[in-house]
Amino acid sequence: MGMNEAKLQEILDQYPAKVQKNRKKHIFIKRSDVESQQIEANTRTIPGIITNRGCAYAGCKGVVLGPIKDMVHIVHGPIGCGYYAWNTRRNKAKSDDPKQNFINYCISTDMQESDIVFGGEKKLTKVIDEVMEIFNPKAITLSATCPVGLIGDDMGAVAKAAEAKHGVQVLSFSCEGYKGVSQSAGHHIANNILMEKVIGTGEQEEAPAKFPINLLGEYNIGGDGWEVERILKEIGYHVVSVMTGDGSYEAIKNAHTAELNLVQCHRSINYIAEMLETKYGTPWLKVNFIGIEGTIESLRNMALYFDNKELTLKTEAVIASELARIEPIFEQYKKICAGKTAFCFVGGSRGHHFQNLFSELGIETLLAGYEFAHRDDYEGREVIPTIKTDADSKNIPHYTAEVDEKRFRLKVSPEKLEELKAKIPLGEYKGMRFDMKDGSIIVDDLNHFETEEFIKALKPDIFTSGIKDKYVIQKMGINSKQLHSYDYSGPYAGFNGAVKFAEDISMGFASPTWNFITPPWKNQPLLEGSVTEEGVA
Amino acid sequence: MLDCTPKEITERKSGGMINPAKTCQPIGAMYAALGIHKCLPHSHGSQGCCSYHRMHLTRHFRDPVMASTSCFTEGSSVFGGGANLKASIQNVFHIYKPDVMAIHTTCLTETIGDDVSSIIKTAEVAADKLVIHANTPSYVGSHITGFSNMTKAMVSYLAKNTLPKKKEQANIIPGFVNPGDMREIKRLVQSMDIEYIMFPDTSGVVDSPMTGEFQMYPEGGTTVEQLKDTGNSQLSLALGRFASSDPADLLNKQCGVPAAVLKTPIGIKATDALLMTLRNSFAREIPKELEIERGQLVDIMTDTHFHFHGKTVAIFGDPDIVTGLTEFVLSLGMVPLHVLTGTPGGSSNSAAGSFEDDINEMLKGAGIEANVKSAGDLFTLHQWIKNQPVDLLIGNTYGKYIARAEDIPFMRVGFPILDRSVHSYLPIVGYQGAMRLIEMISNALLDRADRDAKDEDFELVM
Missing domain, CATH: 3.40.50.1980 (Nitrogenase molybdenum iron protein domain)
Structure with missing residues (x-):
């Protein structure tokens, strides 16, 4: 059973006219016989729609800043925002200096009514003073919540005064929840300031080891980043910094020393990769460490870039030994998964990346989409110049990187760069649409109503999404897997991650629990026999 | 774990929170x-x-x-x-x-x-x-x-007062508890043969069965008709002052339904109080089955008192739950040394009363001196524990970090519990809930005793 335009229209017809008109632009059925298929993305969700989206604060503090372990992150606002972004995202971190690992701490100004009325700047200042006294961190971030911008607290001024007083960097992020249209706005707010004020402030002029790289857009959910680092280190790369999973302020300061930037989550950080190229001359490579093939391809592309015989040989040796180790295990799970179908709806880039893993397991992705992506994540980077800026994105401060005269250095010659670009995705991403089969559905900002309708129409065997959907889907008797938190498992990246993922979703398919949904008495009459005029015989 | 938390307590005056014990x-x-x-x-x-x-x-x-x-x-x-x-x-x-x-x-x-x-x-x-x-x-x-x-x-x-005479019917306001607790409270009231309206009632909503179909609106929940009819009830029972006394007061003002504000029925004393209020207000004798349950509970408390008597405990969470738990652990002969809620505690004059006054009163009765705080945070609780260690920590999931840092047994009760399942289905209220709490307390303490025992001290029967 597939989806066609008529069936899609039937689903959309159930909406009020205005909603229908809007949602129609966010959904298309993939056709490769047309050159482009435009989707509307990164625009407002309609009020009243049960969306999966969060807010700018969630993207800024929750996603990008939170994982940086050696900074204290202060949330300026009423208690809830700090509370919900505390240890809930599985961005794992470990530190050689436990006294400078603040990952398990939640610090909030806990604004009260009087702070809303009279302003919260004084309280924020006092909280910073206390944080310095108790924790003595090397740097602090301040994240704004909705009321802060509305009452006009000048967090920037508080941060500046605190820097002067305490002699550490205090970064202020105006990531009020109403900014932009989703978490994406918050990623931009966070990353722009890290770019402007942290990256490049380290003293190192050169990386301490050969083949230095940064891993951008890797948040170390369930230890993904550690698995990627394990492989990279084995091959001989030096990981300068990770942004921001298990990230550290100290490392990010020296991110300018990398020879290549790897971009895992295109959505949240591609613009920083561009800026790093402008400022320091470091090219970026789109990688995908989700899936065995994706991992191998990414490693080979990196080897092509560095063009070093020893590194290339080691790359192939590591790939061969990893494959020999995992393939027999992976094959077992393929038997359980082959022929199944999936929906894959996740936040930014995972909605695309995990389709590779599904495909390697013999699972076809029928529907995919992103919660907070932009058009380029669907259609490819070539559409970026055509994306119109609307009122909602205009209010996110723009940062333009300029050449760092002292530290700019071409990492490869322009001729070599062009040659490489023909072979590997340097500064390039083709988007989700490119990899999807004809007839599959692509949906932006999928909502609850559509989730139910598409499930009824296409009956997938597995739906990968987030916690808000998870139990809705399971109630329908369909295997459901969280791809934000990995259902508390992982890692799912790299070679070990592929096996772990295969094991986990196979477990979902193979669980005996599905057999118990229908009680035995539903299929068996209470009394055997026939009803006669005198009663039951 | 939590290595940045110093033992030495310095007074914090900013009003900010470090590791909160409440949300919004x-x-x-x-x-x-x-x-x-x-x-x-x-x-x-x-x-x-x-x-x-x-x-x-x-x-x-x-x-x-x-x-x-x-x-x-x-x-x-x-x-x-x-x-x-x-x-x-x-x-x-x-x-x-x-x-x-x-x-x-x-x-x-x-x-x-x-x-x-x-x-x-x-x-x-x-x-x-x-x-x-x-x-x-x-x-x-x-x-x-x-x-x-x-x-x-x-x-x-x-809520509307539409009848000349009040119905022989109780409003039960259960407070912020799990659906399993709401079910158990309803069972107690039903077994006394008293008509009632529970509101809100999340049982059947957030513990709905797996049927192979998703229901956007499951079968549970208080109906609008019932909510209207609360104005005609003879009595409102507000269980837990912080979550339930204000709506009960409003019902009284709006529809003339008198309110009885009771503790969340956690433990033997609070459950006794609930049943006695029902008994006396509706002239119904306590049924045999509840008397047997109570007897079983007391039997268990007596049989196993040496598992928990004299053990020190720290309790944190929501004020109504913490109040109930504190009262119950005192009934078990345990010694609460630290009691904390993140919710601001009201004052002695407010309708909700004062959390700190309530707890201190109970502790005074037991002759125990302890740290008691409302509007506190888990950073404070952790520092207290560092300075005065306890045998057991009771609270929501966030307590696991402190329990690990200080290597103390941890028992999960309250909201939220994010790392264990089934808790929302099974009650901690009523006599049966009290039995469950004893089982949890004993298991936590005895599992630790077993883990720490030398081979020669490792016992089959305890």
Whole structure:
């Protein structure tokens, strides 16, 4: 059973006219016989729609800043925002200096009514003073919540005064929840300031080891980043910094020393990769460490870039030994998964990346989409110049990187760069649409109503999404897997991650629990026999 | 683990929180609204609020938690959220078809001063549909306050005194407890053969069965008819002062239903008090089955008193739950050394009374001196424990970090519990709930004793 335009229209017809008109632009059925298929993305969700989206604060503090372990992150606002972004995202971190690992701490100004009325700047200042006294961190971030911008607290001024007083960097992020249209706005707010004020402030002029790289857009959910680092280190790369999973302020300061930037989550950080190229001359490579093939391809592309015989040989040796180790295990799970179908709806880039893993397991992705992506994540980077800026994105401060005269250095010659670009995705991403089969559905900002309708129409065997959907889907008797938190498992990246993922979703398919949904008495009459005029015989 | 927390306590005067023991009002309002039959909670604010609340509730209950949002942008924050809310009301009823839409505000919409009541009045709502709202500013109180405010909204919008004489019927306001607790409280009242209306009632909503079909509005929840009829009841029982006394007071003012404010029936004393109030108010004798249950509980308490008597304990969580737990561990002969809630504690003069006064009173009766604090945080609790270690820590999931750091047994009770399952189905209230608590306390302590015992001291029978 597939989806066609008529069936899609039937689903959309159930909406009020205005909603229908809007949602129609966010959904298309993939056709490769047309050159482009435009989707509307990164625009407002309609009020009243049960969306999966969060807010700018969630993207800024929750996603990008939170994982940086050696900074204290202060949330300026009423208690809830700090509370919900505390240890809930599985961005794992470990530190050689436990006294400078603040990952398990939640610090909030806990604004009260009087702070809303009279302003919260004084309280924020006092909280910073206390944080310095108790924790003595090397740097602090301040994240704004909705009321802060509305009452006009000048967090920037508080941060500046605190820097002067305490002699550490205090970064202020105006990531009020109403900014932009989703978490994406918050990623931009966070990353722009890290770019402007942290990256490049380290003293190192050169990386301490050969083949230095940064891993951008890797948040170390369930230890993904550690698995990627394990492989990279084995091959001989030096990981300068990770942004921001298990990230550290100290490392990010020296991110300018990398020879290549790897971009895992295109959505949240591609613009920083561009800026790093402008400022320091470091090219970026789109990688995908989700899936065995994706991992191998990414490693080979990196080897092509560095063009070093020893590194290339080691790359192939590591790939061969990893494959020999995992393939027999992976094959077992393929038997359980082959022929199944999936929906894959996740936040930014995972909605695309995990389709590779599904495909390697013999699972076809029928529907995919992103919660907070932009058009380029669907259609490819070539559409970026055509994306119109609307009122909602205009209010996110723009940062333009300029050449760092002292530290700019071409990492490869322009001729070599062009040659490489023909072979590997340097500064390039083709988007989700490119990899999807004809007839599959692509949906932006999928909502609850559509989730139910598409499930009824296409009956997938597995739906990968987030916690808000998870139990809705399971109630329908369909295997459901969280791809934000990995259902508390992982890692799912790299070679070990592929096996772990295969094991986990196979477990979902193979669980005996599905057999118990229908009680035995539903299929068996209470009394055997026939009803006669005198009663039951 | 938590290596940055120093043992030495320095006074903190900023009013900020480090590792909070409370969250904000709207999540409590959302949970309460789920306890209305065929109701869709609606968050009037930014998308993030609704998303966070749904995530946290879903993680605790492991069941769908449906709610919609007004999806604020910067424009709506500047010009007011009226248009967003009206569009939401239209879209929600058209697409998701609830009977009731229960709107709660957020810090955003409270700060800009949206007049939700007026917006609702000018919105188009079908005659057979209902929109109610509660003001739940995140910068006042806690999630418990939000639960109370939404429960109050059920009264202010719906409760009517329509009969010349009150019905022989009790209103039961259970407070912010699990559906398993609500079921158990209903069982107690039913077994006494007393007509009742429980509101809100999330049993059958966030513990719905697996049938192979998703129901947007499961079978549970207090119906609108029942909510209207609460005004005709003879008595309201507010279980837990912080979550339930305000709606009960309002019912009294609005419809003349007298209120009895009792502790959340955790442990033997609070359960006795609930049953005695029911018995005396409705002239019903306590049925044999409950008397047997009570006897069994006392039997267990006696048989195993040496497992827990004299053990020191730290308790944190929501004020009504912590009050009940403190009373019960005292009944077991345990010694609470640290008792803390994140919810601001009211004062001796306020309707909700003072958490600290309540706990201190109980401790005084037992001759125990302890650290007691409302509006506290887990950083403080951890420092207390570092200075005065305990045998057991009782609280919600967030306590696991302290328990690990200090290597103490940990027992999960309250909201939220994000790392264990089944808890929301099984009660901690009533005599059976008390038995379950004893089992949990004993297991935590004895598992630790077994783990730490030398081979020669490792016992088969304990």
